[in-house]
Amino acid sequence: xQPDRHDIxxxxxxxxxxxxxxxxxxxxxxxxxxLMLAGTHVGCEHGVCGACTILLDGAPxxxxxxxxxxxxxxxxxTVEGLTGASDELNPLQQAMHEHHGLQCxxxxxxxxxxxxxxxxxxPDPSExxxxxxxxxxxxxxxxxxxxxxxMLKAAxxxxxxxx
Amino acid sequence: MKPAPFKxxxxxxxxxxxxxxxxxxxxxxxxxxxxxxxxxMNFRLARPAVLIDINGLTELASIDCSxxxxxxxGALTRYRAMExxxxxxxxxxxxxxxxxHIAHPQIRNRGTIGGNLCHADPASELPxxxxxxxxxxxxxxxxxxxxxxxxxxxxxxxxxxxxxxEMLVEIVLPTAGARxxxxxxxxxxxxxxxxxxxxxxxxxxxxxxxxSGIRLAFCGVGETPVDASHSASSLVxxxxxxxxxxxxxxxxxxxxAPSGNIHASAGYQRHVAEILTRRAIAMACNRIxxxx
Numbered sequence: 001x002q003p004d005r006h007d008i009x010x011x012x013x014x015x016x017x018x019x020x021x022x023x024x025x026x027x028x029x030x031x032x033x034x035l036m037l038a039g040t041h042v043g044c045e046h047g048v049c050g051a052c053t054i055l056l057d058g059a060p061x062x063x064x065x066x067x068x069x070x071x072x073x074x075x076x077x078t079v080e081g082l083t084g085a086s087d088e089l090n091p092l093q094q095a096m097h098e099h100h101g102l103q104c105x106x107x108x109x110x111x112x113x114x115x116x117x118x119x120x121x122x123p124d125p126s127e128x129x130x131x132x133x134x135x136x137x138x139x140x141x142x143x144x145x146x147x148x149x150x151m152l153k154a155a156x157x158x159x160x161x162x163x
Numbered sequence: 164m165k166p167a168p169f170k171x172x173x174x175x176x177x178x179x180x181x182x183x184x185x186x187x188x189x190x191x192x193x194x195x196x197x198x199x200x201x202x203x204m205n206f207r208l209a210r211p212a213v214l215i216d217i218n219g220l221t222e223l224a225s226i227d228c229s230x231x232x233x234x235x236x237g238a239l240t241r242y243r244a245m246e247x248x249x250x251x252x253x254x255x256x257x258x259x260x261x262x263x264h265i266a267h268p269q270i271r272n273r274g275t276i277g278g279n280l281c282h283a284d285p286a287s288e289l290p291x292x293x294x295x296x297x298x299x300x301x302x303x304x305x306x307x308x309x310x311x312x313x314x315x316x317x318x319x320x321x322x323x324x325x326x327x328x329e330m331l332v333e334i335v336l337p338t339a340g341a342r343x344x345x346x347x348x349x350x351x352x353x354x355x356x357x358x359x360x361x362x363x364x365x366x367x368x369x370x371x372x373x374x375s376g377i378r379l380a381f382c383g384v385g386e387t388p389v390d391a392s393h394s395a396s397s398l399v400x401x402x403x404x405x406x407x408x409x410x411x412x413x414x415x416x417x418x419x420a421p422s423g424n425i426h427a428s429a430g431y432q433r434h435v436a437e438i439l440t441r442r443a444i445a446m447a448c449n450r451i452x453x454x455x
Contacts, residue, residue, distance in 0.1 A: 004170045023171035023214070026205070045165055046202035047270060059243070059272045065201045066273070069171055070194075070216065114269065135354040136267025 008072040012037065013081030021068045028052040030068035031078060039079040039109050043138070050137035053110035054078050060117045079109035082116065092116060092154045101150035103141035111137045115151050123159055127152065166204035173216040180217050181305045181330060187213045188327040194218070195239055195278035198270050223277070223332060228254045234336040238277025246271065255336060256450065257296060257363050260347035261288040267355045277331045280316070283323045283387070286357040290317055290388040292347060293334065295363035295380035301333035310335075317387040342375075343367040344450035346443040349382070350435050352426055358383040359427040360436040364443040366403065368451055374398045377411075379440065384421035384432055394418035395440070403448045412440035 004023040009016065012035060019034050026045070031037045031054070043051035045064045052063040055077035082090045089097060092112055102108045111134065118125070118133040125133070130151055131144070139147060174180035184191055191213035192200060203209035217223065223239035228250040236245070242262055245251055252259035265271060265279075265288055279289045280300070293300075293313040300311045302325060316323050325331065339345065349361030365378040377398050381389040395411040416437035423429035 003168065006171065022168075024166045024168055024204075026165065026201075045205050047198060047266070050267070050269065053269050056272075060269045061272050062198075062269050064205070065198055065270075067171065067197075067201075069173075070197075070218065118268075132263075132354070133268060136269050 006069045006072070008069055010071045010073065011075045013077055019068075023067060023069055025068045026064055027054075027066040027068045027071055028063040030071075031063060031076075034068070037078050037080050041106055041109055043106065043110075048138070049107070049110075050114065051107050051110045053113045053137065055113055055117055058117065058120075060114045077113070077116075079112055082112060091157045092119070092151070095150040095154035095157065096147070099146050099150035099153060101142065101147040102139075107137055107139040107141075111139070111147060115154070119151070119155050119158065123155060125152075125155060130155075165207070166201070167207055167210040169204075169211055170213045171216065172213065173219055175219055177220055177222070177303070177330075177332070178305075180215055180220065181303060181328070183213070183215045184330060185305045185328045187215075191215055193281075193330060196241060196274040197278070198266070198274040199278065199282040199284070217330075224275075226251050231338065233338060236276055236334045236336065238280075238331045238333060239275050240277075242271035242274050242276070242279075243268070245276070254338070256345045257292045257347045257365070258289075260345075261292050261349075261361075261363070264288055264347075264349055264351070264355075264358070264361070270355075276334060280334065281323055281325065281331050283317050283319075283321050284357075285317075285320050285385055285387050286383045288347065288349065288358070288361055288363075288382055291361060291380040291382035292363045293336075294388045294390050295345075295365055295378045295392075296336050296339075297378070298337070299335040300331055301335060302329045303332045304328045304330070313388075314390055320386050339365050340367055341454075342369070342372075342451055344447040344452075344454065346446035346450065348439045348443045348446070350439065360384050360421070360432050360439060362436065362439045362443045364440070364447050366398075366444055366447040366451065368403075368448075373400055373402055374407075377444070379415065379444075381419060381436060384419050384436055389419055391415050391418055395444075398444070403444065405445075408441050408444045408448075411444070412437045415440050 009018045041051040043049035047065045054063045192211040194214045194216045223237040225237035227235040298313040345365040347363045349358035351358045361382040367376040369375040379391045394415045398411040401407045421432035
């Protein structure tokens with residue numbers, strides 16, 4: 001069978017990309033191997049672990065459960081887009097750093113992308129709401145408590161009026 | 164790349180999608196949200212030769228609550244759209260209860276009701292909800308259209324009555340009467356996991372507040388969603404009290420035949436189903452009381 005190839009054009013973190021992809025290439029593999037954006041991690045490859053979570057038109061989705069060809073014409077955000085031009089950590093990243101919200105760090109990109117969308121919609125979540133929103137991201141190091149602490153702190157920082 | 168090679172075609176109209184399905188038949192799968200199909204392809208449990216992507220068919224993504232007799236859901240409606248619709252969760256308590264149990268927010272951003280029902284996983288929530296509500300499945304092919312009752316739609320684990328050239332296009336949910344209440348509950352080991360058992364209950368009362376009808380359907384306890392409405396019929400004609408509800412739930416426990424799995428023995432599944440039945444019927448009655 002001849003590989004079924006498709007031309008696609010999409011935006012990732014505000015940059016436009018054009019590539020030719022085989023139909024069966026997962027979006028997670030496309031980001032990592034074609035665009036060299038290896039910040040998106042690949043864990044289970046069947047939608048359970050959440051490590052590969054990215055934003056598709058602003059909504060968190062599993063990039064291992066989409067084909068790259070399906071992202072044609074869409075706007076994606078990955079963990080690489082979180083830091084500003086000066087490479088400073090954003091409030092979520094800073095809070096994860098300060099609260100020891102990661103150990104091995106494998107789950108962190110997915111958690112940051114999930115929480116980026118969640119805190120945008122829910123700037124003042126309860127701990128229960130936050131834990132519910134986090135339920136689709138597995139972390140085997142931290143026991144979650146430090147991640148929850150970090151994200152509640154990040155929400156608080158982002159709510160505070162700019163000095 | 165995990166999945167086996169396939170030919171990808173993005174359909175730009177329903178007619179095109181149906182023509183392609185007529186051409187490729189069993190070789191082809193429709194790709195909607197992909198949240199069950201793509202994992203199966205990553206494992207190579209599914210190896211379709213052709214994927215017909217229907218995500219562009221936005222006319223199939225619709226929620227219509229304007230009719231008092233029935234709610235109409237386009238097959239491509241995503242879980243998140245249902246959860247966030249201004250009217251739908253209020254109009255349909257069973258969906259409002261069940262949707263948060265379906266996987267995780269990231270999955271619910273992609274997954275669709277049509278994909279869920281066509282996947283026909285007996286452990287999944289919405290097939291049981293569809294059976295409890297006596298949903299009607301509107302199915303199309305190039306040569307015409309037909310409507311199936313939910314009970315007839317689910318024929319075996321991961322198998323529906325759909326023919327190779329057909330597509331589920333719309334789900335019609337009849338609304339229960341004014342003195343009706345509903346509740347969905349489940350027990351799963353972790354948030355988002357498949358349920359050990361789950362139940363969708365709809366209770367209707369007459370003017371004397373006696374039970375005039377009960378619909379009861381389970382997920383996770385059989386090869387298809389299990390319609391246990393008849394098993395709970397001792398409640399009909401009675402007032403819903405702790406005693407009558409418990410008696411009906413005990414009848415249900417005896418009627419269902421879960422097979423057990425690595426997470427729960429058959430006996431424990433029956434136990435969970437009985438307790439959930441009691442609670443869901445009580446909650447449904449409670450909601451009628453509050454609505455009145």
